[in-house]
Amino acid sequence: MREFKKKARILLIDDNADHLRGIKELISIETGYDIAGTTTNANIGINLVKKYRPELVIIDVNMPEKDGLQAIQEIEKLGLDTRILVLSGYDDADLIFRAMKIGAKGYVLKTMASAQLIYAIDEVLSGKVYLPSALSSRFFEYFQRSFKEENSASTEENLLTYLTSREEEVLELLTQGNNYKGIAGKLFISETTVKTHVNNIFQKLQVNDRTQAVLYALNNGFGKKFRTKISA
Amino acid sequence: MREFKKKARILLIDDNADHLRGIKELISIETGYDIAGTTTNANIGINLVKKYRPELVIIDVNMPEKDGLQAIQEIEKLGLDTRILVLSGYDDADLIFRAMKIGAKGYVLKTMASAQLIYAIDEVLSGKVYLPSALSSRFFEYFQRSFKEENSASTEENLLTYLTSREEEVLELLTQGNNYKGIAGKLFISETTVKTHVNNIFQKLQVNDRTQAVLYALNNGFGKKFRTKISA
DNA sequence: ACTGATTTAAATCTATGGATTGATAAAAAT
DNA sequence: ATTTTTATCAATCCATAGATTTAAATCAGT
Numbered sequence: 001m002r003e004f005k006k007k008a009r010i011l012l013i014d015d016n017a018d019h020l021r022g023i024k025e026l027i028s029i030e031t032g033y034d035i036a037g038t039t040t041n042a043n044i045g046i047n048l049v050k051k052y053r054p055e056l057v058i059i060d061v062n063m064p065e066k067d068g069l070q071a072i073q074e075i076e077k078l079g080l081d082t083r084i085l086v087l088s089g090y091d092d093a094d095l096i097f098r099a100m101k102i103g104a105k106g107y108v109l110k111t112m113a114s115a116q117l118i119y120a121i122d123e124v125l126s127g128k129v130y131l132p133s134a135l136s137s138r139f140f141e142y143f144q145r146s147f148k149e150e151n152s153a154s155t156e157e158n159l160l161t162y163l164t165s166r167e168e169e170v171l172e173l174l175t176q177g178n179n180y181k182g183i184a185g186k187l188f189i190s191e192t193t194v195k196t197h198v199n200n201i202f203q204k205l206q207v208n209d210r211t212q213a214v215l216y217a218l219n220n221g222f223g224k225k226f227r228t229k230i231s232a
Numbered sequence: 233m234r235e236f237k238k239k240a241r242i243l244l245i246d247d248n249a250d251h252l253r254g255i256k257e258l259i260s261i262e263t264g265y266d267i268a269g270t271t272t273n274a275n276i277g278i279n280l281v282k283k284y285r286p287e288l289v290i291i292d293v294n295m296p297e298k299d300g301l302q303a304i305q306e307i308e309k310l311g312l313d314t315r316i317l318v319l320s321g322y323d324d325a326d327l328i329f330r331a332m333k334i335g336a337k338g339y340v341l342k343t344m345a346s347a348q349l350i351y352a353i354d355e356v357l358s359g360k361v362y363l364p365s366a367l368s369s370r371f372f373e374y375f376q377r378s379f380k381e382e383n384s385a386s387t388e389e390n391l392l393t394y395l396t397s398r399e400e401e402v403l404e405l406l407t408q409g410n411n412y413k414g415i416a417g418k419l420f421i422s423e424t425t426v427k428t429h430v431n432n433i434f435q436k437l438q439v440n441d442r443t444q445a446v447l448y449a450l451n452n453g454f455g456k457k458f459r460t461k462i463s464a
Numbered sequence: 465a466c467t468g469a470t471t472t473a474a475a476t477c478t479a480t481g482g483a484t485t486g487a488t489a490a491a492a493a494t
Numbered sequence: 495a496t497t498t499t500t501a502t503c504a505a506t507c508c509a510t511a512g513a514t515t516t517a518a519a520t521c522a523g524t
Contacts (some may be wrong), residue, residue, distance in 0.1 A: 054474070100372065129372035137369055140332065140361035143375075147333045162306045164500060177444035193502050199482070209481075209510090211443050213408035218450065396470060411510070425472050431512065441480085441511075 008125050009036035009052065011046035013071070014060040014087065019110070023058065023087075026114050030060040031121065042071040049082055050077050056125055058085045060110075061099060069098055085124050087117075089166040093142035096135055106130040158220050162204045175214045175222065234332060240357050241268035241284065245277035245303070246292040247321065251342070255290065255319075258346050274303040281307050281314055282442065288357055290317045292342075301330055308335040321347075325374035328367055338362040390452050394436045401427040407446045407454065435438050 010033050014020045020038050027033055036054040039045045042063055057075060061068030066138060072084055085106040086099045098106050106124040108117050109132075116132060123130040131139060163171065173183045180198070184191040198210065207213045242265050245253045252270050259265055268286040271277045274295055281289060289307060293300030304316055317338040319329045326338050336357040340349050341364075348364060355362035362369060395403065404413045412430070416423040434440065437448045 046468095100376065103376060103380070128369055129376065131368075131372070133365070136363075137360055140363070143465070144332065144335060144361065148335070166501060175441070175447070177439070177441075178446050179441065181480090189501085190502060190503055196502075199484090202482080205411070209409075209411065211406070213448055214443055214446065215407070215409050245471085245513070398471060412512095413510090420475060424474060428473075429471085431514090434512080 002108065004013065007032055008055040009034045010058060010121070011045065011048055011052065011054040011058045012058050013040075013042060014038075014058075015040045015042075015063040016060070019060070023117070030114070030118050033121070033125075040201050042068065044093050046071060047102055049080070050078060053080050054081050054082055056085060056121065058121070060087045060089075061095065062089045063168050069095075072099065072104055073102045083124050085120060091135055091138060093138040096131070097142045097146070100129075100131070100139065105185040107135055108132060109135070116181070135192045159205050160217065160220055160222055162216070163201065167197050167201050167204070170194060171201055171213065171217055174198070174201075174210055175217050234336060239264055239266050240287040241266045242290060242353070243268045243277065243284065244270040245272075246270075246290075247272045247274075247295040248292070251292070255283065255349070255354045258349070258354070258448045262346070262350050263355075265353070278303060278306050281312070282310060285312050286314055287320055288315050288317060288353065290319055290353070292321075293327065294321045297412050301327075301334065304331065304336055305334050317352060317356050323367055325370040328363070328371050329374045329378070332361075332363070332371065339367055340364060359454055361375070379398040391437050391451055392449065392454055395433065397438070399429050399433050402426060402447055402456065403433055403445065406430070406433075407449050420428060 010027060012020055012023055014023070022039060024035050024038055027035060036052045037048045039048060042059075045057070045059065046052075048186075059068055059071060063071075068088075069084070072086070075082060075084060081198065082156075083105045084103065085108065086104045087108060087110060088095060089110050091109055099107055106120045106129065108120045112132065120130050120132070160168075169187065170183055173186060178186070178193050180191045181206075183194045183198075187194070195213055198213075201213055202208065205213050205216045207216055242259060244252055244255055244267065246255070249272055252272060256267050256270055259267060264287075268284045269280045271280060274291075277289070277291065280286075291300055291303060291307075293304070295303075300318070300320075304318070306315060307314060315337045316335065317340065318336045319340060319342060320327060320331075323341055331339055336359065338352045340352045342365065352362050352364070352408050370406070381456075392400075401419060402415060405418060410418070412423045412426050415426045415430075430442065430445075433445055439445050439446055439448055
């Protein structure tokens, strides 16, 4: 008699063998999930992911040799539907941010109660993204700090607002790498007209050439489909 | 006899006058905070913030005339230590994401229990960033989707990897808007050498001019202090 | 010691970019 | 009604960008 609902398989990657064994037992005793494998080596772990395609990978990011984040990224690049739960010794906001950014579905501290880990596993396996509330606060603060500069830096007026709508169209095409001829063709106007517009754009943005104009546009939220730089 | 600890003052901005009154009463009855003012108009609200500098602004983002997000941004630009709690009718992930991005410290739905609102107010006033867990899940999913493309898009090889270290330096300066002369001066090499490098860069990146090269660099994670585009 | 890639550079040439001036017509604002 | 802004175009003219070729010195790896 077979079960229809396959039990989720979990792969553990942690350089600390003791810790590895502890988690394995915890999962075996407290949950119904299968342990697809355990390893103390990140590279081996990645290969195991390829081989067994577990539903979940629990990985320690604080490993000496291979960077845990890098391992996560490589697993994500495989494009499988393997979810990743990060285990970390530190509640470093930057680390959390980066882990979540590259696709981790959860992040729990080693110091947290085992019940918390079990809960996180359940949540992540059920398709949710899970961060303990303490960490999620840290995450949000970091998130906002990351975006702060660009928003507050706009205390100085945005020169883009002085552009006419036509000039905006021209600039848009500039930011797509078009030359004069290309822009003229796409807007059905003469090349000299384009030059006029571009010159006016230069004046208004106080730049000297198209590259600087494009850079200004990109760095000042042009296209409103907000491109953003996050400087960590 | 005066209290030493000043009671936090809260400003309410909501185009729905009934709702405004309801929240006002709720806060008066259930909390010890002062209502610094209430208004149905976003622009007036911004002026009230300037005038009274409340510790907290509760603002409805679903307003017809002035965009709520824009109002938030303008309040943030004032650079005061006024925290913003967003009130919204929709649990739109994009809206949540954008609100938090521009500095909102909390986001609660109008449909949520009033106890939830009170709790959010307390949390935000105590300096935390607060999202109800249901919304925070949505936020994380949106967050990860936003960053997904750039991470997985690197399936197709990144032409930047073919650049030599010198070419990278030159490209870096290109992305800062330098012309040949500027680059030559900064690298202490001749202008013709710069041209050679730039030409090689064009070949390797398969582009026709400096602007396209810069755009390629920016869109393919050049500068490793990870610039990122978030296409909503 | 040889090979190949990198970095440097010059000479030359053409194409494109960009500045400047001046002009017309429609649209918008006063 | 008239002034200003916007969008359009042309004709110059000079500067810069970019393509191409050739070549020397350095450096890393076999």
